[in-house]
Amino acid sequence: MAARANTALSRRRWLQWGCAHCAALGGAAAYAQGDWVAPPRHTRPDLAGDEGGLWALMDREETKLRRSSFLVRDPTLRNYLSSLACKLAGEHCPDVRVYPVRTPLFNASMAPNGMMQVWTGLLLRVENEAQLAAVLGHEIGHYLQRHSIERLRDAQARSAFATLLAPFGIVGLVGQLGALAGLLAYSREHEREADRIGIALMTKAGHDPREAAKVWANIRDELSAGPAGDPAKRSVMFATHPGIEERQVLLEQMAADKSGFVGESEYQAIVEPMLWDLCEDELKRAQYDESIVLLDRHCEKRPRRGDLRWFRGEARRLRAQGDDIERAVADFNAALTLDKPPAQAHRSLGFIQREQGRKEDAAASFSRYLEALPAAPDAGLVQSYLSELKT
Numbered sequence: 582m583a584a585r586a587n588t589a590l591s592r593r594r595w596l597q598w599g600c601a602h603c604a605a606l607g608g609a610a611a612y613a614q615g616d617w618v619a620p621p622r623h624t625r626p627d628l629a630g631d632e633g634g635l636w637a638l639m640d641r642e643e644t645k646l647r648r649s650s651f652l653v654r655d656p657t658l659r660n661y662l663s664s665l666a667c668k669l670a671g672e673h674c675p676d677v678r679v680y681p682v683r684t685p686l687f688n689a690s691m692a693p694n695g696m697m698q699v700w701t702g703l704l705l706r707v708e709n710e711a712q713l714a715a716v717l718g719h720e721i722g723h724y725l726q727r728h729s730i731e732r733l734r735d736a737q738a739r740s741a742f743a744t745l746l747a748p749f750g751i752v753g754l755v756g757q758l759g760a761l762a763g764l765l766a767y768s769r770e771h772e773r774e775a776d777r778i779g780i781a782l783m784t785k786a787g788h789d790p791r792e793a794a795k796v797w798a799n800i801r802d803e804l805s806a807g808p809a810g811d812p813a814k815r816s817v818m819f820a821t822h823p824g825i826e827e828r829q830v831l832l833e834q835m836a837a838d839k840s841g842f843v844g845e846s847e848y849q850a851i852v853e854p855m856l857w858d859l860c861e862d863e864l865k866r867a868q869y870d871e872s873i874v875l876l877d878r879h880c881e882k883r884p885r886r887g888d889l890r891w892f893r894g895e896a897r898r899l900r901a902q903g904d905d906i907e908r909a910v911a912d913f914n915a916a917l918t919l920d921k922p923p924a925q926a927h928r929s930l931g932f933i934q935r936e937q938g939r940k941e942d943a944a945a946s947f948s949r950y951l952e953a954l955p956a957a958p959d960a961g962l963v964q965s966y967l968s969e970l971k972t
């Protein structure tokens with residue numbers, strides 16, 4: 582598949598296209614003032630040409646994605662994402678297709694043929710519709726200016742991009758993606774361009790552009806809690822989008838005197854039914870430093886939610902550093918008194934009590950778990966712990 586595109590790509594030199602295109606972007610600084618005009622709809626390039634070859638490659642990736650078990654098929658979510666993207670894309674709406682993909686990392690990407698991927702890790706991290714609009718608008722900006730085509734024309738980046746497009750396992754190939762980072766990075770100029778367009782599109786659609794910078798501030802908080810080193814190695818979005826600090830400041834400046842629709846309850850209503858699964862996937866990443874920052878934020882926003890409190894407790898129990906276990910126990914006990922108390926909190930308490938040699942307490946906790954969830958997938962396993970404890 583890649584070989585075919587490679588052959589097609591080698592037929593033309595790309596530098597000239599890039600320069601000609603740059604010249605057309607002269608008025609970039611004025612985007613935030615709302616006088617940016619979107620280009621006309623992209624027509625499907627001739628299949629015999631190099632760009633046509635790339636589109637064909639992306640079409641095949643899209644076919645694979647449609648059949649993938651990682652594609653989230655929930656029609657409510659898909660309609661919500663599609664209509665938001667449509668609103669932002671304006672007359673380009675018929676050319677943009679949004680696919681939510683179950684992968685617990687913060688990422689959205691846009692292929693040159695109009696296929697947009699939104700990973701579920703992003704959905705767990707943005708807080709409202711305006712923040713989501715900021716990310717989608719940014720990606721649509723890359724699409725409108727055909728940045729990825731330019732990037733794909735770099736011989737080295739081509740195969741890496743094809744790899745990135747393929748959905749992967751829940752735990753993710755984060756390390757491998759980090760290694761691809763250098764190959765995939767957009768230029769700073771492309772990033773600025775996409776940010777300006779994103780702000781212009783979300784403002785036009787009525788969303789509050791001041792939310793855009795908050796997305797990056799939150800992600801930075803999360804990544805800075807992780808082990809020291811390059812955050813790009815742990816985040817696809819950072820790896821492919823350099824200069825986050827600078828961009829955050831620029832986004833704040835662009836949006837400073839504006840306001841608009843934030844849509845927190847509207848967004849939360851969409852994500853709510855998926856929240857448990859998203860948090861489960863998040864813990865499977867085993868990046869507990871980052872997950873705890875994220876879950877702190879969720880617990881603060883919804884202090885009455887027992888399930889979120891349990892997830893944060895689990896992250897602490899699994900990390901088990903410093904006073905983590907003590908704080909995990911506090912979260913589990915609180916979780917059981919709040920709304921949506923999860924029976925899993927009994928199991929978690931049981932694990933800790935068992936570890937501490939408190940056999941009776943552990944047996945009582947495991948029993949409570951099994952009483953509440955007799956058909957749990959791990960009921961057999963917990964039953965065997967229980968039998969052990971009672972001997």
Ligand SMILES: [Zn+2]
Pocket residue numbers: 719723767772775821822
């Ligand atoms: Zn970008």
